[in-house]
Amino acid sequence: MLFPTTAFAAFFTVAFLVNWLLRPRHDLWRLSMVALSFFFYGYWNWKFTGLLAASVIGNWLAAHAVAADRIEVGGKSKLGPSGRRALHLSVGFNLVVLGFFKYYGFFATSVINALDTIGIGASPPLIEILLPVGISFFTFQAISYVIDVSRGEFDAPMSLLDVAFFLSFFPQLVAGPIVRATDMADQINVLPDPRRIPTVEALWLIGGGLFKKVVVSSYLSTQIVDPVFAVPSQYSRWEVLFAVYAYAVQIFADFSGYTDIAIGCALLLGFRFPQNFDSPYRALSIQDFWRRWHITLSTWLRDYLYIPLGGNRVGTLLTYRNLWLTMVLGGLWHGAAWNFVLWGGIHGTALAMERLLSSIWRPIGIPTPLVSAAKWLVTFHIVCLAWIFFRASDASLAFEMIGRIADGGASSTSLVSLLLVGVIGVMLLSQLAPQRIGEQTQRRFGTLPLYAQGLSLALLLTAIDVFGPEGVAPFIYFQF
Amino acid sequence: MSAGRTLGVIVLALGLAAIFNAGRQAERASQQPLGPDRDRALSIWEPIDAVASPIGLEAPRSIFEVVRYGNTVTGNTVTGSTVAGVDADTPTAAAPDVEPPAEGPTAAPTPTPTSTPTPTPTPAPPETAPPTTAAPRVPTAVDPLRVTLIGDSTMIETGKALQRALADTGIASSILDARASSGFSRPDFYDWPGHLRDLIPERNPEAVVAMFGGNDAQGFVVEGSVYEFGSPEWITEYGNRVRGAMDYLASEGRTVIWISQPTMRSASFESKIAVINQIYQDQAAQVEGVVFLDSRPLLTPNGYTAYGPGPEGSEAQLRASDGIHLTGSGGQVISVAVLDFLTQRGFLPPAP
Numbered sequence: 001m002l003f004p005t006t007a008f009a010a011f012f013t014v015a016f017l018v019n020w021l022l023r024p025r026h027d028l029w030r031l032s033m034v035a036l037s038f039f040f041y042g043y044w045n046w047k048f049t050g051l052l053a054a055s056v057i058g059n060w061l062a063a064h065a066v067a068a069d070r071i072e073v074g075g076k077s078k079l080g081p082s083g084r085r086a087l088h089l090s091v092g093f094n095l096v097v098l099g100f101f102k103y104y105g106f107f108a109t110s111v112i113n114a115l116d117t118i119g120i121g122a123s124p125p126l127i128e129i130l131l132p133v134g135i136s137f138f139t140f141q142a143i144s145y146v147i148d149v150s151r152g153e154f155d156a157p158m159s160l161l162d163v164a165f166f167l168s169f170f171p172q173l174v175a176g177p178i179v180r181a182t183d184m185a186d187q188i189n190v191l192p193d194p195r196r197i198p199t200v201e202a203l204w205l206i207g208g209g210l211f212k213k214v215v216v217s218s219y220l221s222t223q224i225v226d227p228v229f230a231v232p233s234q235y236s237r238w239e240v241l242f243a244v245y246a247y248a249v250q251i252f253a254d255f256s257g258y259t260d261i262a263i264g265c266a267l268l269l270g271f272r273f274p275q276n277f278d279s280p281y282r283a284l285s286i287q288d289f290w291r292r293w294h295i296t297l298s299t300w301l302r303d304y305l306y307i308p309l310g311g312n313r314v315g316t317l318l319t320y321r322n323l324w325l326t327m328v329l330g331g332l333w334h335g336a337a338w339n340f341v342l343w344g345g346i347h348g349t350a351l352a353m354e355r356l357l358s359s360i361w362r363p364i365g366i367p368t369p370l371v372s373a374a375k376w377l378v379t380f381h382i383v384c385l386a387w388i389f390f391r392a393s394d395a396s397l398a399f400e401m402i403g404r405i406a407d408g409g410a411s412s413t414s415l416v417s418l419l420l421v422g423v424i425g426v427m428l429l430s431q432l433a434p435q436r437i438g439e440q441t442q443r444r445f446g447t448l449p450l451y452a453q454g455l456s457l458a459l460l461l462t463a464i465d466v467f468g469p470e471g472v473a474p475f476i477y478f479q480f
Numbered sequence: 481m482s483a484g485r486t487l488g489v490i491v492l493a494l495g496l497a498a499i500f501n502a503g504r505q506a507e508r509a510s511q512q513p514l515g516p517d518r519d520r521a522l523s524i525w526e527p528i529d530a531v532a533s534p535i536g537l538e539a540p541r542s543i544f545e546v547v548r549y550g551n552t553v554t555g556n557t558v559t560g561s562t563v564a565g566v567d568a569d570t571p572t573a574a575a576p577d578v579e580p581p582a583e584g585p586t587a588a589p590t591p592t593p594t595s596t597p598t599p600t601p602t603p604a605p606p607e608t609a610p611p612t613t614a615a616p617r618v619p620t621a622v623d624p625l626r627v628t629l630i631g632d633s634t635m636i637e638t639g640k641a642l643q644r645a646l647a648d649t650g651i652a653s654s655i656l657d658a659r660a661s662s663g664f665s666r667p668d669f670y671d672w673p674g675h676l677r678d679l680i681p682e683r684n685p686e687a688v689v690a691m692f693g694g695n696d697a698q699g700f701v702v703e704g705s706v707y708e709f710g711s712p713e714w715i716t717e718y719g720n721r722v723r724g725a726m727d728y729l730a731s732e733g734r735t736v737i738w739i740s741q742p743t744m745r746s747a748s749f750e751s752k753i754a755v756i757n758q759i760y761q762d763q764a765a766q767v768e769g770v771v772f773l774d775s776r777p778l779l780t781p782n783g784y785t786a787y788g789p790g791p792e793g794s795e796a797q798l799r800a801s802d803g804i805h806l807t808g809s810g811g812q813v814i815s816v817a818v819l820d821f822l823t824q825r826g827f828l829p830p831a832p
Contacts, residue, residue, distance in 0.1 A: 006505075009494055016490065020483040105797055109787065112795040128745075128786035130801045199481035199489065227656075231643040234653060268486065393640075393808050450485060454492025459540055461497040465504070466544040 001043040003261045004214050004464075011040065012265060015170070019269045020194050030161045030188070037168035041134070048132040055097070056164045059142040062090030063149045063157040070152060077152025090146045098139045101131050106336035134174035136333060138167050140300055145181035147304060153182055162188055171265040175258055177276040178296040184271070192270035200446040202267035203453075204438065207460050209260030212253040214468035216423060220250040222469060224415045229391055232404045239415045240404045244384050246420065247391050249427045252280065255294070279431035281383075284375040286350040289383055301330050320355070324348035339389040339398055346386040500540045502529040511669040513698040514706065616686075616826040625652040625827055628683050630676075631691035633660035634741060634804070637811030638691055638818075645815045649828055655683060663696040664721045673721070676728060687827060688729045689818055691739040692722075693760065694804060697752035710755055718756075723763045730769035735825065737818055738764050739773045742810075743780040745803025750784070771821065775814050779806075791816050 001008050015036050022029040042049045069083030079087060108126050115121070145166070149157050158166065158181065166184045167173075228235050228243035235243070259276040266273050276296050283289035290298045306326040312319040324345070331344020363371045385402075392398035445453065481489075498505070506529040509521035532538050619625035627646055629639040639656035646652040657679060662670035672692075680688075696718065699708045707714040729736045740757045744750040757774075764772035779788065779798055786803075790796030791812035798810035806814070822828050 013487075013490060013494065016483075016487060020487075105787075109795045109797065116794070126785075126787040126795070128799075128801070128803075194483040197481050197483055197486050199486040203489070230640040230656065231647050231654075233647040234643070397644075446481070450488055451492065453489045454496060457489065457493035458496030458500060461493065462500045462541050463544050465497075465501060466541060466548055 001040055003258065003265075004210055004468075007043075011036075016268060023191060023194065023270070026189075026191075027161070030165050034161065034164045034168055037165075037170040037173060040170040041168065041173060044133050045130070051097075051132055051135070052138065052168055053164075055094075055138060055142055056167050057160070058093060059090060059146055059167070060158070060160050060163040062086050062093075062146050063154075063163070066090070066146060066150045067154070067157045070150070072152075077150075079150055083150065087146060087150045091143055094139050094143050094146075098135060101129055101135055103336040104129055137176045137178055138173060140178050140297075140333075141167055141181070144178075144300060144304060148181055154185070158185055169266075169271070171262045171269070171271075172273060175255075175262070176294075176296055177259055177262065177273050178300050179273055183274065187271050194270075197270065198267050200442045202264040203457065204442050204445070205260040205264035205267070207457065209257040209264065210464050211460075212257030212260070214257075214464050216427060217250050217254040217257060218469045219423065219467075220246040220253070220420070223417075223420055225250055225391070228415065229393075229397070229401070232397070232401045235404070235415065237405050237407070240401055242416045242420065242424070244388055244401070244405070245424050248281070248380075248384050248387050249424050251387065251391075252277070253427065281380060281428055282376070282431045283379050283383075284372055285379055286347060286354055286382060289379060290347070290351075297330065297333075301326050305329060320352040323351045323355070327351065334390075338395045339392055342389040342395060342398070343386045346382065346389065350382050350386075499528060499532045499537050501538070502532045503538050504541065505529075511666060513666075514700070619651040619828070621650055625687065625822075626683065626685045627652060627654040627687045627689065627822075628679065628685035629654055629656045629658070629689045630672075630679075631658050631739075632662050632694045633658060634694040634806065635691040635739075636660075637806040637808055638739065638814045639689075639811070641808065641811035641815035642689060642818055645812075645819050652828065661695050663692050663694065664718060664725065665696040665698050665700050667721075673725060673728070676725065680729065685734060687735045687737065687822060689737045689739065690725075690729070691741075693741045693753060693756040696756055697749065709752065715755070715759065719759050719763055722759060723767065726763055726767045726770045730767050734769060735827070736767075736770040737773050737821060738770055739814060739818075740775050742775045742799070742806065743784045745784045745786075745799070749804075773814075773817060773821065775817075778813050778817055779810060789813075 001011060015033075018032050018036065019029070022032050038049050038052065041052055065086035066079065066083045069080035069086070071078050071080055104127065112126075145158070145163070148154060162185060163181075165188055166179070166181055169179075169184070172179055223246070224239065224243045225247045228240055229247070232240050232243075256277040263273045263276075274296055276294060278292040278295065280289055280293035283292055306322055309322040309325065310318055311322060314322070325348070327348030328341055328344040331340040331342070331347075334340045334343075388401050389395065389398045392401060445456065448456070502525055506522065506525035509518060509525050512518040512521060529538075625646075627642075629635065629642055631639065635656075635658040639658050643654050643656055646654045657675075659670055662672065664672060667673065697709055699706055699714065700717075701707070702717060705713075707717055726736060726738065738760055740760060741753045744753050757776075761772045761774070764770040784799075784803070786797055786799045787795060788798050790798070790809040796809035797807050798813060799805070800807055800810075819828070823830055
């Protein structure tokens with residue numbers, strides 16, 4: 001069930017009613033919301049609800065096994081041998097399931113082709129595997145929950161119903177934000193005031209998210225990104241360059257649009273999710289970019305991969321290795337393909353270079369605005385360079401894109417319309433807009449009478465439907 | 481804001497949006513495959529439209545449409561230029577196409593007429609006839625071979641691979657015009673004959689590559705009569721439509737390569753697709769200049785499999801997870817065959 005559809009609007013209205021009517025009856029409310037979330041998930045393919053249920057039960061059992069062997073040593077929570085075993089088994093099992101669904105086909109064909117080149121005909125079976133929507137997201141949430149229990153961040157492990165609620169909660173089930181159990185546990189068990197819902201903030205996020213996804217993302221994709229990334233050699237350097245800029249804006253509009261809708265829906269149901277984007281294209285360094293882009297993934301990678309690898313406490317060279325490894329594995333999380341590895345590698349290398357550069361050089365004597373402008377320009381273009389690999393269907397196409405930008409080609413700019421440049425420019429400049437503009441609009445909307453609020457939203461929905469394409473493609477991050 | 485007031489705002493907004501858009505929603509409902517889902521949707525939207533339209537409640541939508549398309553369209557006659565969605569009547573609940581259809585550099589929004597289909601809407605010859613290109617010439621980088629790629633969503637991956645392969649020759653240019661959910665069964669959803677009348681004179685291709693049929697295994701209404709899929713009258717009517725398109729595309733000496741649908745994973749869907757493929761093969765045999773390229777021996781020589789030898793012979797996933805569409809590698813396999821054909825026919829020189 002995609003967010004920008006009539007089916008989801010009807011589903012959400014029912015979910016909203018059920019949520020607030022049953023909220024005082026804690027068990028019945030949790031049970032109903034879990035049932036609704038499973039219905040939402042099963043709407044794609046009911047067979048995968050079994051996988052989601054298995055993840056809930058498996059991780060609930062693992063957390064209990066881990067918690068049962070946790071001991072306090074010198075004020076610190078430590079695990080005994082059976083707790084460690086349960087933790088390793090749980091993390092391993094989650095990764096094996098994720099790996100099977102995401103990487104088996106890539107692995108099997110790679111093994112077959114590798115064996116074939118040395119004359120061996122043996123091969124692993126080729127199974128057609130359907131990737132369950134959202135598996136990367138709920139698996140990461142499950143892993144973080146069991147690890148958090150092992151780290152003593154819970155006095156007692158969550159109940160089965162709470163784990164089911166946490167892992168299946170429909171607003172964030174299929175493409176995040178990656179919510180931590182520690183954030184959700186309290187919210188599940190605290191009754192929010194049904195007279196104080198942040199409705200205006202939620203509707204602002206949902207309306208803006210729909211506009212970004214349906215209108216902006218779709219426009220950029222059909223206008224320039226899809227045709228140019230399909231056959232870059234048919235287009236001029238300027239068209240290829242603007243296709244890259246357009247993709248940078250498209251993926252932001254698409255993914256942050258989805259996130260805004262997810263956060264808005266959760267707010268209407270009494271839950272506050274962590275922020276996932278914070279004007280990423282105003283970043284002045286790659287490190288800054290990762291504090292603003294897909295924040296819940298980057299903090300997850302920091303807390304459960306980078307820091308366990310030693311973080312920056314292991315010497316300069318090992319810190320660089322950790323940065324690089326974290327980013328490459330972050331790239332692989334998106335899928336089994338060399339272009340994702342290269343995407344992660346570019347970010348990892350840039351992070352390491354940045355760290356090295358800042359330790360040996362400071363821009364003394366150069367006016368600050370000039371330094372900031374140069375930093376922005378370099379950061380934005382490194383991010384764009386990485387996006388080429390992320391979007392291209394394979395690495396050779398990505399290099400073809402880069403070659404096209406470098407060597408020129410025809411001077412046609414027929415795809416680079418004034419409207420296109422305007423959309424890219426406005427979307428980039430909007431990241432500099434002060435937060436108060438949005439807050440003022442929300443305040444004004446909040447003072448309108450009910451009928452005017454309903455009418456405004458209806459007009460917005462109508463405009464989005466007219467200005468969007470006929471039929472909306474799924475969100476880019478659904479495939480991960 | 482309280483939960484009650486919030487619910488009021490949500491219900492009011494959705495209700496008003498339903499009224500403002502009732503005409504378009506009724507039109508979308510009518511474009512669904514014939515059956516209970518379509519009937520149910522029509523029973524909801526048509527009464528709302530019947531009340532809302534006469535008293536001007538659909539004016540907000542009309543105003544937005546004038547802003548977007550200019551002042552020549554009304555709410556019930558506009559669809560966007562790009563169609564991305566679940567293919568009609570496919571036997572799977574898998575996610576719809578991820579990729580929106582790619583378009584050529586000059587593609588523009590195309591209004592879709594909604595008139596009741598009449599039998600055999602054969603496209604008329606273009607008013608301004610394109611120059612005859614009966615015999616293959618030697619294309620050059622300055623004057624490349626012009627190829628137009630058309631079809632439904634099953635053409636998207638094939639088309640992308642072909643576009644790259646053609647561009648790599650350095651002496652061929654192409655445009656890809658693939659529309660998800662479209663075909664020849666439902667011109668009320670997307671009017672391919674009408675669109676071709678605009679596209680072909682504009683692009684003046686020397687060769688056309690077509691791949692249709694993925695959405696056509698459904699009944700349709702002709703002058704008030706329902707033609708059930710696979711019935712004799714359906715086969716005759718669908719055959720006439722395909723023939724009309726082939727005749728038009730092959731006129732002026734163009735070469736048309738009509739690619740079959742690949743074998744489908746679902747046995748019941750495959751039995752329907754086999755009917756459609758047979759019609760393509762039969763019709764192509766009767767039109768000079770049209771060649772039927774059977775993709776089944778290329779992709780699935782021994783029945784449906786998701787994996788097989790890719791374009792370079794190594795093992796690759798050729799079919800998408802829905803058991804219908806092609807992956808990039810699957811598209812490349814077909815593109816190699818198309819390029820070989822163009823080379824054999826003298827459109828392109830043999831690869832060095």
